[in-house]
Amino acid sequence: MGKIAPVRRLVILLLVLALPFFVVACGSSSSENTAPETVEGTLPQEEDTGGNAPAEGDAAAGKEVFASAGCAGCHTLEAAGSSGTTGPNLDESGTGYEEAFEQISNGGGGMPAYKDQLEEKEIADVAAFVAESAGGRR
Numbered sequence: 001m002g003k004i005a006p007v008r009r010l011v012i013l014l015l016v017l018a019l020p021f022f023v024v025a026c027g028s029s030s031s032e033n034t035a036p037e038t039v040e041g042t043l044p045q046e047e048d049t050g051g052n053a054p055a056e057g058d059a060a061a062g063k064e065v066f067a068s069a070g071c072a073g074c075h076t077l078e079a080a081g082s083s084g085t086t087g088p089n090l091d092e093s094g095t096g097y098e099e100a101f102e103q104i105s106n107g108g109g110g111m112p113a114y115k116d117q118l119e120e121k122e123i124a125d126v127a128a129f130v131a132e133s134a135g136g137r138r
């Protein structure tokens, strides 16, 4: 009898000492897991594609889209190293982001529409690239 109590005390002591580590481990892993859940449902991106330009595009990614989608064949844009002359010189047009997004999505005036060829995100990216490179009004 007299021998069991100290052992128990030791076990309890060890548990008490170990407890903070478990708490820390659980705490950090559960906060990692809850991060995406808190965001879920609050981003309307998928639903909100009624033709309006997304808040902003990624100009760096847009540079690649500009090159791969064939924009360079028709447009001069110094930042893209292109010298096409079929469409307006984008260094001079001063096209803003929203305007560029519209034109790239819907085309017109001799330019093809890209909304069926590019993801909305890609259009936003290339529009941001054009607007930023040309110092366009926003």
Ligand code: HEC
Residues within 6 Å of the ligand: 065, 066, 069, 070, 071, 072, 073, 074, 075, 086, 087, 088, 090, 093, 094, 095, 099, 100, 103, 104, 108, 109, 110, 111, 112, 114, 126, 127, 130
């Ligand atoms: C076949 C040739 C052609 C291609 C390819 C083309 N465009 Fe155009 N683009 C034009 C023409 C022509 C216009 C002028 C349209 C107008 O005046 O109504 C234009 C207009 C624009 C404008 C509006 C410029 C302004 O006046 O403010 C932007 C921005 C633009 N293009 C970006 C792009 C991007 C980005 C791509 C690639 C995803 C692209 N274009 C591909 C021919 C082209």
